[in-house]
Amino acid sequence: MSTAELGLPVDVPSTALFTDRYELTMLQAALRSGAAGRRSVFEAFTRRLPEGRRYGVVAGTGRVLDAVENFRFDAPVLDFLRREHVVDEETLQWLSGYRFTGDIWGYPEGEVYFPGSPILRVEGSFAEAVVLETVILSILNHDSAIAAAASRMAVAAAGRPLVEMGARRTHELAAVAASRAAFVGGFRTSSNLAAGYRYGIPTVGTSAHAFTLVHDTERDAFTAQVESLGRGTTLLVDTYDVATAVRAAVDIAGPELGAVRIDSGDLLLLAHRVRQQLDDLGAKNTRIVVTSDLDEYAIASLAAAPVDSYGVGTSLVTGSGQPTCSMVYKLVARAGDDGELVPVAKKSLGGKTSIGGRKWAARRVDEDGVAVAEVVGSGPVPGDLADRQLLVPLVRGGEVVGREPLDAARLRHIEARASLPVSATQLSRGEPVLPTEVL
Template sequence: MSTAELGLPVDVPSTALFTDRYELTMLQAALRSGAAQRRSVFEAFTRRLPEGRRYGVVAGTGRVLDAVENFRFDAPVLDFLRREHVVDEATLEWLAGYRFTGDIWGYPEGEVYFPGSPVLRVEGTFAEAVVLETVVLSILNHDSAIAAAASRMAVAAGGRPLMEMGARRTHELAAVAASRAAYVGGFRTSSNLAAGFRYGIPTVGTSAHAFTLLHDTERDAFTAQVESLGRGTTLLVDTYDVATAVRAAVEIAGPELGAVRIDSGDLLLLAHRVRQQLDDLGAKQTRIVVTSDLDEYAIASLAAAPVDSYGVGTSLVTGSGHPTCSMVYKLVARAAGGEPLVPVAKKSMGGKTSVGGRKWAARRVDEDGVAVAEVVGSGAVPEDLVDRQLLVPLVRAGEVVGREPLEAAHVRHIEARAGLPLSATQLSRGEPALPTEQTA
């Protein structure tokens, strides 16, 4: 859910300069040649998944819609472009009236995708569609990478709650986007208050080692936290000696203590020891939260441990080794005037080819409803796939029609992932869980 949907006051700046200079110089040349008004179709897709990934996760769609709505060349932006001699006066005049008036279709947020999947399709004049390339890719590449990492971590967690806590490990604005993408991919809460403010994501927080070190004793710190935040709070127990801290925590808060957090050491061993100690002290309902540079593999290694929830930071906000999805935004069809669309495609060397034509996509399933193939084509949709199409309208004639609550994307991803073959959730390296079939 966007800030506007939450009814929160916010000054939304123009997104028009979230672009590369050559987008505007191409525009100037196309305006001069007369080709700028040609009807065009651009598609965002990836030629391959990051190494070891079995599926991708579409995330950032809602942010793309916000960016398109706010792609406006206001006076300060135009003054900058004029001062830097980026484009000529005729182009500046055209940009002053820029509004995207075309159509955008795409995979709904939270859906899974595979190599060649037309994740987003932008249709309009060349002029109004080409300038969106950089901002669209910037959002989709970042958010989808985070959501894919989050999804793998959610699988490894096996239903145990996940908390996003990576704000201090990335750019401050990227941290907010990462929190949103993590929620799409399966996390339930975030430590980032800006993410809670903008998107309504539930926020959580406990305390740092600094809070314990501030006080004369660990008991003083625990007492202050419990008296201020209540017995249901989470106490950090690894500043000094874990066993001593757990004993003090239960003595101070009683068996109603909400949780203890372990942030260092042998998490598997400590989790078992702490659980036994809590039970022996009568705090059988007190939960155990673990943090400490977790990734999907570390989470999976704790599957047999008595851990109730995980907090993940660095690995999550960096895409767990894959901070981008390598999505591209390519012109696949164009037409002059009222003529039919003509497929166009890049045919260069080095594997950077693309398939021309305005495409549809559908997912074929077996008799048990399990997905078996991603089918992408530019001709007529086969009758058996008509009801399995993936692209949905997001913008129609310049008006956003596909905005939805963030929770919908979260739920959709869980359902989409459940529809994949079991091999999709393996953490070991392997090929995409579904083959992509290209049809004419």
């Protein structure tokens, strides 16, 4: 299913230069040596989870598919490479006709992963697979970090809605990707209109403190907002005095007022006071939204407060202290002289060793269906794991076959997280909740 078939806008530019120079210089040397056409298998994985995290979340798969589909070297790109003397004319000629024609398998978006999980497997010639390294890692490392933070926040929120509102705290393009990843991880809405346009994520938003300050009085601001947006709007009540603002809000909008937002102060104390005041004023159905530098720990601390939803910005779009997943993209197999795949792996000091071979992955569960281990192997798949395999086809013969609606990834993550041991949802630092067994 293509982006157009999903009813989403098709305006993704070429991704060919979202790469490092050495990808192309390797290509040039491989073309000269004859190794460029050698069948190869690359895998994206992480050797460890970010410190203290108990599981990872696969996010960005759909963006990876878009990036591979749009990895094209058009005339302006080729002119740039020629002008900067990045590669020679023979390599430029090869790049001018570049189309990925291989296969990609991977964990479906929204699935959880652990150290050593072969999150993405790219198979094709060395030349066509190696140039995808940087863009694939750029997407997976960023989006999976955001989705993992979002998942932890969703656990802490315990079913209360979460609003992504971090666009002003990161790069403008990263903000759109972060909104998408947050949605996969459990957020319901975003303040970012570009995310709504590109990915169909529901958007929300009403007003900031500037709107109140530009009016002569707070009552004037509230009146203007209610007359413009209706009684179901959300009024920001902490510009001056919260109690006075809540009283004015209900007086102007009536008990039909949709929500009030608190963006500063002792949120726990204020939430209880505002709830009591709203109830006393007859606005029993008016919701309370809290914002103000929240993270999963702050959200958890408000579990007993009468809060209806949370807005999260900075902590979310920076991965709540873990902005990358440290994923790598390694050659694990290549064709030998007889054409058969030969396992290859980096062997070095410092914990940067890899395991060679084209790998499969499966998740072992107990009699209650609770996951007990991540199993990774390069040989035959044991019979008891045959129907528990995790990798699915994403690209076959250069054609995208694994694109899906974003809602599917979101729902998959909820199910995957629910299948983990209960300790997976603890916010305290700990080891990965599942061991990785290598067969």
